[in-house]
Amino acid sequence: EVQLVESGGGLVKPGGSLRLSCAASGFTFNTYTMTWVRQAPGKGLECVSSISRSSSYIYYADSVKGRFTISRDNAKDSLYLQMNSLRAEDSAVYYCAGDPYSSSFFDYWGQGTLVTVSS
Amino acid sequence: EIVMTQSPATLSVSPGERATLSCRASQSVSSNLAWYQQRPGQAPRLLIYGASTRATDIPARFSGSGSGTEFTLTISSLQSEDFAVYYCQQYNNWPPYTFGQGTKLEIK
Numbered sequence: 104e105v106q107l108v109e110s111g112g113g114l115v116k117p118g119g120s121l122r123l124s125c126a127a128s129g130f131t132f133n134t135y136t137m138t139w140v141r142q143a144p145g146k147g148l149e150c151v152s153s154i155s156r157s158s159s160y161i162y163y164a165d166s167v168k169g170r171f172t173i174s175r176d177n178a179k180d181s182l183y184l185q186m187n188s189l190r191a192e193d194s195a196v197y198y199c200a201g202d203p204y205s206s207s208f209f210d211y212w213g214q215g216t217l218v219t220v221s222s
Numbered sequence: 223e224i225v226m227t228q229s230p231a232t233l234s235v236s237p238g239e240r241a242t243l244s245c246r247a248s249q250s251v252s253s254n255l256a257w258y259q260q261r262p263g264q265a266p267r268l269l270i271y272g273a274s275t276r277a278t279d280i281p282a283r284f285s286g287s288g289s290g291t292e293f294t295l296t297i298s299s300l301q302s303e304d305f306a307v308y309y310c311q312q313y314n315n316w317p318p319y320t321f322g323q324g325t326k327l328e329i330k
Contacts, residue, residue: 138319140266147309147321147322147323147324148258148266148309148311148321148324149321150317150318150319150320150321153317153318153319162317162318164318198265198266200266202313202319206313206316206317206319207254207256207271207313208256208268208271208311208313209256209258209266209268209311209319210268210271210277210278212265212266212267212268213265214264214265215265
């Protein structure tokens with residue numbers, strides 16, 4: 104069974120930091136481009152950051168560039184998102200999602216982890 | 223960046239009837255278009271990719287069509303579990319992946 108399990112979300116004050124993790128199982132993680140997709144309460148889906156299979160290519164949305172860092176450990180089948188200088192507008196459910204062909208669709212999604220930035 | 227626009231924002235349909243959802247791209251995305259379903263409190267689920275190919279285990283009542291800039295998701299004979307929010311996503315010009323704003327399919 105394919106599983107993506109996110110963790111690390113929570114309540115943090117503006118300017119604070121969080122590190123999200125996504126543990127993968129049931130598929131060949133190192134063949135997938137991975138992406139963090141977020142969804143603010145009652146809003147749509149936004150791609151925050153993507154990382155290629157070998158970490159050779161990384162993308163950040165302008166809204167998080169310079170504050171967030173994506174990484175992966177293929178030996179541990181894990182994806183990470185280090186989030187610094189958090190703002191209220193970063194509050195959202197963060198999903199990790201897997202793209203099997205690089206620059207394609209997401210056939211695997213985690214259940215999401217909630218990040219709330221508030222004083 | 224390609225902008226994806228979905229219409230309508232909300233669609234009210236009775237169970238057993240057909241629903242037709244639209245997605246328009248600001249420039250051609252060829253057939254590099256996916257559709258997702260998101261039920262309340264759940265993660266999105268892939269329904270369609272390549273504009274018209276159903277994902278694994280997706281019922282045949284879901285069908286996709288279109289190419290270039292105009293796409294349609296059709297759900298024939300709506301079931302209770304189909305009432306959800308639907309998103310389209312282009313992957314022709316990456317990065318970034320871009321999603322439409324969603325169409326909420328509600329019970330009439």
